[in-house]
Amino acid sequence: TVLILDFGSQYTQLIARRVRELNVYCEIHPYNKIPKLGDHIKGVVLSGSPFSVHDENAPQIDLTLFRTKMPVLAVCYGAQYMAHTSENGDVRKSDKREYGRANLRSVDSACSLFKNIGVGSQVWMSHGDTIFHLPKNAKVVASTSDVDVAAYSFDDEKTYGIQFHPEVYHSTDGKQLLQNFIVDICGYSQNWTPHNFVEMAVSELIEKLKDDKVLLGLSGGVDSSVAAMLLHKAIGENLYCIFVDNGLLRKNEYEEVLHSYKDMGLNVRGVDAKEKFYDALAGISDPEEKRKAIGRIFIDVFDEAAHQVKDVKWLAQGTIYPDVIESISVNGPSATIKSHHNVGGLPDFMKLKVVEPLRALFKDEVRLVGKDMDVPQEILGRHPFPGPGLAIRILGDITSEKVRILQEVDHIFISNLKSSGEYDNVWQAGAILLPVQSVGVMGDERTYENAVALRAVTSTDGMTADWCHLPYTLLGKISNEIINRVKGINRVVYDISSKPPATIEWE
Numbered sequence: 001t002v003l004i005l006d007f008g009s010q011y012t013q014l015i016a017r018r019v020r021e022l023n024v025y026c027e028i029h030p031y032n033k034i035p036k037l038g039d040h041i042k043g044v045v046l047s048g049s050p051f052s053v054h055d056e057n058a059p060q061i062d063l064t065l066f067r068t069k070m071p072v073l074a075v076c077y078g079a080q081y082m083a084h085t086s087e088n089g090d091v092r093k094s095d096k097r098e099y100g101r102a103n104l105r106s107v108d109s110a111c112s113l114f115k116n117i118g119v120g121s122q123v124w125m126s127h128g129d130t131i132f133h134l135p136k137n138a139k140v141v142a143s144t145s146d147v148d149v150a151a152y153s154f155d156d157e158k159t160y161g162i163q164f165h166p167e168v169y170h171s172t173d174g175k176q177l178l179q180n181f182i183v184d185i186c187g188y189s190q191n192w193t194p195h196n197f198v199e200m201a202v203s204e205l206i207e208k209l210k211d212d213k214v215l216l217g218l219s220g221g222v223d224s225s226v227a228a229m230l231l232h233k234a235i236g237e238n239l240y241c242i243f244v245d246n247g248l249l250r251k252n253e254y255e256e257v258l259h260s261y262k263d264m265g266l267n268v269r270g271v272d273a274k275e276k277f278y279d280a281l282a283g284i285s286d287p288e289e290k291r292k293a294i295g296r297i298f299i300d301v302f303d304e305a306a307h308q309v310k311d312v313k314w315l316a317q318g319t320i321y322p323d324v325i326e327s328i329s330v331n332g333p334s335a336t337i338k339s340h341h342n343v344g345g346l347p348d349f350m351k352l353k354v355v356e357p358l359r360a361l362f363k364d365e366v367r368l369v370g371k372d373m374d375v376p377q378e379i380l381g382r383h384p385f386p387g388p389g390l391a392i393r394i395l396g397d398i399t400s401e402k403v404r405i406l407q408e409v410d411h412i413f414i415s416n417l418k419s420s421g422e423y424d425n426v427w428q429a430g431a432i433l434l435p436v437q438s439v440g441v442m443g444d445e446r447t448y449e450n451a452v453a454l455r456a457v458t459s460t461d462g463m464t465a466d467w468c469h470l471p472y473t474l475l476g477k478i479s480n481e482i483i484n485r486v487k488g489i490n491r492v493v494y495d496i497s498s499k500p501p502a503t504i505e506w507e
C-alpha cells in the first residue's frame, strides 16, 4: 500500500488515481489520522493543501515518522512544509505568480526521480509560496524559468520535494515521475490489476460469508451490477438480488436490464411496484418531497421483498472508494453530523450486517473489474442515472402519462446519441418535461402543447459539468423526431448551462 497523506488539496484523489493506474494499491488518509505503519507501507506521498505553511492553523505532521525510514515524495504544500520544518529551510510568499503551465529549465539527470524526464518537460504549478532557501543537506534537482527550487532532494535519503503537481494531466511527464518514485524508488510491484482484484476479492468474500445468505438491491447501474457479479462468483445462489421497477426508469429499461441480469446468471427477482410509486407521488410537485416519497416507498417495497428470503445475514452495497475517503475540512475541525436512526424503527433489512466488496475501488476501476468478469458493455458503459429517475425530470406533479411521454422523448434522444457515436463522449444525458405549453403549428392546425428540454453534459465525477457541444445537425434531427413522433410535445430546447452555477438535473 502506498500511503497518501491528505492536507486538503483538491488534487489528492487524482494522486491516488494515478498511482492506481500504475497498478499499485494506495490509500488516502487525512494527515492527522495516520494509520498504523507496517511492512506493507513502503512509501509515502504528501499532498498539496489550500494552506500556506505560515497560516496559523496550517496542517502539521511529524515527518520523522517516515523520513529515512521509507521513501517520501512531498508535493506542493508537502514540499514547502518539509522545507519549512527542516533545519535552515525557508519558505516565503512568492513575488512571482506560480500558477499554471511551466517548463523544466534544468533537471539533475542523476536523480532517480527524474529518470526519463528531460529539460523542457511541461509541469503544472499552483502555489503562492516559494522555497526561498533549501534546508541543510538538500539540493535542487529541477528548476523552471521562474522557480529555482521546482524539485529538491536530501543527500543520503530517498526524500523528495516537488513544487509542481505530477498528478494533473497537464504535467506531461507526471505519470513517469510517479512511476519512478513508486516502482523504482519505493520498490512496489505493479500487481494491482483488475484480474488480481477479482481473485483476491472473491476469496475474501468466500471466507467472510461462508454459507450465509446475502441480499442486494440492483439498480441497473454500474456499481450495484459489478458488486453483484463479484458476490455471485463468490457465493453463487446464496446471493439474492432484488430489482425494483419504480415506474420511473427509462423506456424498456426494466425488462432489458432484468434480462441482462438473468443472462449474467444472477439470482434476481424483479418487483413491479410502479403503481405504488405513482400513488405515493400523486399531486406532489416539490422536488424534495418527491425524493422523500420515492425513498419511503423503496424501503417498503424492498423490505417486503427481503422478507421472502429466509435467514438472510448480510446486506450487500455497491459503495465505492470516493464515498468512503475521509475528507479533511479546510475550515478547521468540523463535527460530522450523522443522523441517528431509532434502531427499533428500522426496516428489518437495515439491521443486517453490511458487505461492500467495491469499497476500495474508484469508478474507472469498477468498470475494469466488471469487464474482467464479462459484465456486458451495455451495463458498464451506461450513463449515470439518478435513483429517483424520471420523477426529477418531470417538473411539477407526476402522472403515469407524463412518464410515458418523457420515456418516448428520452428514448429518441438516447438512441440518436448511440447511433451517431456521441453516447460515449457524453457523461450523462436525458430529457426534462417542462410544465410549459406553447403555441405551434402542425399542418394547418394550431397546437398548444408541452416543451421538453434536452440536457447532455461532460464531467468526470458529476461535481462540476459543462454542457456538451453536440453537432447542430444531430440536435436538429433529434428535435424533428421528437416533435413528429411524440404526441403532446411541440417544442424542444437544449440546455446550455454549466454546473456550477446550474446543476445537472433540473430538480
Ligand code: XMP
Binding pocket: 291, 384, 385, 386, 387, 388, 428, 462, 463, 499, 502, 503, 504, 505, 506, 507
Ligand atoms: P446534480 O443535479 O446535483 O446531479 O448536478 C449530480 C449527479 O447526481 C445525480 N443525482 C442523483 N442521484 N439520487 C441519486 O441517486 C438523487 O436524488 C439525485 N439527484 C441528482 C444526477 O443524476 C447527477 O449524475
